Amino acid sequence: MIRFDALxxxxxxxxxxxxxxxxxxxxxxxxxxxxxxxGKTTALRALAGFVQPTSGRVHVDGxxxxxxxxxxxxxxxxFQSYALFPSMTVAENIAFGLSVQRVAKAEQRERVDxxxxxxxxxxxxxxxxxxxxxxxxxxxxxxxxxxxxxPRILLLDxxxxxxxxxxxxxxxxxxQRLQREVGITTVYVTHDQEEALALSDRIAVLSEGRLAQVxxxxxxxxxxxxxxxxxxxxxxxxxxxxxRSVLAGLDGEEDVWVRPEHVRLAVDGGAAAVVRTxxxxxxxxxxxxxxxxxxxxxxxxxxxxxxxxxxDPVAVGLDADRVHRFGAAR
Amino acid sequence: MSADTLTPVRPGGPRRGRRGRGSTRRVLSSPLGVVVLVxxxxxxxxxxxxxxxxxxxxxxxxxxxxxxxxxERLLSSERALRSLGHSVLLAATLAVTVNVVGVFIVLVxxxxxxxxxxxxxxxxxxxxxxGGIVLAAGYSFIYGRYGFVTNALARWYxxxxxxxxxxxxxxxxxxxxxxxTNHMLFLSAALAGIDAQSVEAARLMGASPTxxxxxxxxxxxxxxxxxxxxxxxxxxxxxxxxxxxxxxxxFQTVAPMILTFARSESSRDVAALxxxxxxxxxxxxxALMNRVERGGTYFxxxxxxxxxxxxxxxxxxxxxxVQVLAWALWVVYVVPVLCAVVFSFVDPxxxxxxxxxxxxxxxEHWVTVLTDAGALAPFVVSVVYSGLASVxxxxxxxxxxxxxxxxxxxxxSALEYVLHLPWILPTILIALGLVMTFDRPRLLAAQxxxxxxxxxxxxxxxxxxxxxxxxxxxxxxxxxxxEVEDAAxxxxxxxxxxxxxxxxxxxxxxxxxxxxxxxTSLLDDYDxxxxxxxxxxxxxxxxxxxxxxxxxAVQSMGTTFVYTVLLMVVQGLxxxxxxxxxxxxxxxx
Numbered sequence: 063m064i065r066f067d068a069l070x071x072x073x074x075x076x077x078x079x080x081x082x083x084x085x086x087x088x089x090x091x092x093x094x095x096x097x098x099x100x101g102k103t104t105a106l107r108a109l110a111g112f113v114q115p116t117s118g119r120v121h122v123d124g125x126x127x128x129x130x131x132x133x134x135x136x137x138x139x140x141f142q143s144y145a146l147f148p149s150m151t152v153a154e155n156i157a158f159g160l161s162v163q164r165v166a167k168a169e170q171r172e173r174v175d176x177x178x179x180x181x182x183x184x185x186x187x188x189x190x191x192x193x194x195x196x197x198x199x200x201x202x203x204x205x206x207x208x209x210x211x212x213p214r215i216l217l218l219d220x221x222x223x224x225x226x227x228x229x230x231x232x233x234x235x236x237x238q239r240l241q242r243e244v245g246i247t248t249v250y251v252t253h254d255q256e257e258a259l260a261l262s263d264r265i266a267v268l269s270e271g272r273l274a275q276v277x278x279x280x281x282x283x284x285x286x287x288x289x290x291x292x293x294x295x296x297x298x299x300x301x302x303x304x305x306r307s308v309l310a311g312l313d314g315e316e317d318v319w320v321r322p323e324h325v326r327l328a329v330d331g332g333a334a335a336v337v338r339t340x341x342x343x344x345x346x347x348x349x350x351x352x353x354x355x356x357x358x359x360x361x362x363x364x365x366x367x368x369x370x371x372x373x374d375p376v377a378v379g380l381d382a383d384r385v386h387r388f389g390a391a392r
Numbered sequence: 393m394s395a396d397t398l399t400p401v402r403p404g405g406p407r408r409g410r411r412g413r414g415s416t417r418r419v420l421s422s423p424l425g426v427v428v429l430v431x432x433x434x435x436x437x438x439x440x441x442x443x444x445x446x447x448x449x450x451x452x453x454x455x456x457x458x459x460x461x462x463x464e465r466l467l468s469s470e471r472a473l474r475s476l477g478h479s480v481l482l483a484a485t486l487a488v489t490v491n492v493v494g495v496f497i498v499l500v501x502x503x504x505x506x507x508x509x510x511x512x513x514x515x516x517x518x519x520x521x522x523g524g525i526v527l528a529a530g531y532s533f534i535y536g537r538y539g540f541v542t543n544a545l546a547r548w549y550x551x552x553x554x555x556x557x558x559x560x561x562x563x564x565x566x567x568x569x570x571x572x573t574n575h576m577l578f579l580s581a582a583l584a585g586i587d588a589q590s591v592e593a594a595r596l597m598g599a600s601p602t603x604x605x606x607x608x609x610x611x612x613x614x615x616x617x618x619x620x621x622x623x624x625x626x627x628x629x630x631x632x633x634x635x636x637x638x639x640x641x642x643f644q645t646v647a648p649m650i651l652t653f654a655r656s657e658s659s660r661d662v663a664a665l666x667x668x669x670x671x672x673x674x675x676x677x678x679a680l681m682n683r684v685e686r687g688g689t690y691f692x693x694x695x696x697x698x699x700x701x702x703x704x705x706x707x708x709x710x711x712x713x714v715q716v717l718a719w720a721l722w723v724v725y726v727v728p729v730l731c732a733v734v735f736s737f738v739d740p741x742x743x744x745x746x747x748x749x750x751x752x753x754x755x756e757h758w759v760t761v762l763t764d765a766g767a768l769a770p771f772v773v774s775v776v777y778s779g780l781a782s783v784x785x786x787x788x789x790x791x792x793x794x795x796x797x798x799x800x801x802x803x804x805s806a807l808e809y810v811l812h813l814p815w816i817l818p819t820i821l822i823a824l825g826l827v828m829t830f831d832r833p834r835l836l837a838a839q840x841x842x843x844x845x846x847x848x849x850x851x852x853x854x855x856x857x858x859x860x861x862x863x864x865x866x867x868x869x870x871x872x873x874x875e876v877e878d879a880a881x882x883x884x885x886x887x888x889x890x891x892x893x894x895x896x897x898x899x900x901x902x903x904x905x906x907x908x909x910x911x912t913s914l915l916d917d918y919d920x921x922x923x924x925x926x927x928x929x930x931x932x933x934x935x936x937x938x939x940x941x942x943x944x945a946v947q948s949m950g951t952t953f954v955y956t957v958l959l960m961v962v963q964g965l966x967x968x969x970x971x972x973x974x975x976x977x978x979x980x981x
Binding site for chain 2: 110111112131132137138139141142143146147148150158162163207211
């Protein structure tokens, strides 16, 4: 459906993407994940046609669209700021693309009403100015405006980042439902790993303009391809030499990382550590330990963490087959 | 030079993201882009660059060869040298007096907890609608040789020197109370921008209100005080109307001297040299101001600044002292305005006699101005000139600002700097340049002589309003997020549709506001008109100035007061309309 071939985007003083190769399948909810400045928005904007690649090609449905103007690529986009037209009402915003295409007024109205209903906008809200709506409702307008033209691809550039936490989770669910209902190929950009893991069929992790890993959320989390991915997606501790020497079965030259949920706490029968921090997270508690002079994170059920206090000595063990080993980075 | 052309900001404005700007080739690929570019280059060459080149040429190479004769003649003219000294003296004095009054009224209206702050504010804000030639004429009619107060005093003291209110002291007094507009605009805004929590923090650490004012508030305002001081200094240096009307024979400054010298063909080179010196001083001071402005962070660093609350007085005598001074100043500000309104309904003979009774009240002047075509003419001429010039400059600068905001090249920067030239040049220098350039056929003006025609004053008005208009419109374009334009594009809208249906509706309020502000500031212009007006189409500024010349002209005093009131009403309404509207931003929840 979508293919990036050795896509490179360079500016006067920096390179945003160093030859990105990537494929997105039809109907897929695909996420570009990475920290700020990793090139994910540049990749999305190159797909939308807002950024001209320095080299490489972009294909949609087997057709090379690298030089095709944005409006003829069959993509709809929801911007981070929503980019609603402040001088127009909600209905006018949604109908804008239709009126540019000179679609008959009656059909415009009908399509606007249908898409508004799909995204959960009430009829009376359509007559309001966009500035009168709450953030969540503005986001629905932006999605409706993108969908009303029935694009083949929907691009979402951090669309939830302007919302409060609760609304973010709620709209995340709605976005997923809508995508399934419409069956539209969706490319989603975010730096929020939790959002990416919850929403996506597949995730591409980008780092410093390069592709670090592509895979399902489970693959990316459980089998990270590199230390960078392991560090960025989810929590993990890189074990120091001293820590490896006190923990059993961790020989070798590779870099070893461990996720908090794979660190076990026992009263005895393990390496000696001290509790330094406790962060209650509802069902689990994140325990900050000091092991062999360096920090180590452990996630334990809150029920078993209830008895712990700062400064308590504990014994630590971990499953040697659940740790992540990467190259001889040291 | 008006306050708006000298707002303490740098050319350039906010930068767009790199993806929003294109190469020269891209700009030239659009037919509209080419037309706008060619028209802008022609206008800039003909009316911004050529006049200044002509002025330099007339000064330093009158016969085609380099000559310093203008300098020699300037140095040998005692009158000219004295005017230079007077200008510096006036500027330096105003820098002190205007700051003392300006800072005080800003603190009274924005810092201290005083009663009826809004009433006080309204009184101090009269300078927004009452300034320039109108104000100078008003003071002249009240305190001048034939003024009401002078006549009233003369009844009791027949030996009174009728010119008691003229010369240095009169000019300084009038200008001090007339030029606090910049303080009211910029210093008030800077004071409002101070984070109240920083004040509270200082109070918690034991600082007294005076210490907070001295150690926290005033240092934060320092760059703005410096900026308005420079503006005040420049206002003093280039002052034309106040010294002209109230300076008398003994206190003439550079600007009136330029006017005098420019009137005679033989001394025009000295006029040009004086204008260039004035321009140079302006450029140097503005450059200095920009340097200082870049010097450091003085404003609130908090993400969300808490607005400042009025500070109570600690001692009773402090409260009494400040309030007495505040209201005394209020009277000084309000009396001339009240007099203008009252005198517009009074028989001039009563004003001349220095005593007004109920029987002297009349609506004759109002009837004359509103029904006699001849009396209304100057007002109509000014309205037409100002209206046309403001609309033309706004429409043209919309296109130019759009071009500049999407064009990344050294040529774009160069063009932008040329368009900002009028910002750093005094109006009288611009006017003189235009007069001296277009008094002969010029290729850039289709071989037409423009001096003496009705066109040139219109051109001058457009020229002086370019920097202010361009700056605000560029900022308005920059405030339209790139994403909004991208959204329109991805929905299928072409360039023109995007501009027409998405961008212009967003910037329309700014366009309207800029046009309105341009209109009111040109309405009572004197500085450009005095060099460029057509004798058959006398603008308001000229008519008002003439009514201050000699005893016989005093008969037209009533008409002038009607003009004054009309001007204040129009300017007041425009300002109210501009500042009343709620800010329109991008849609955010």
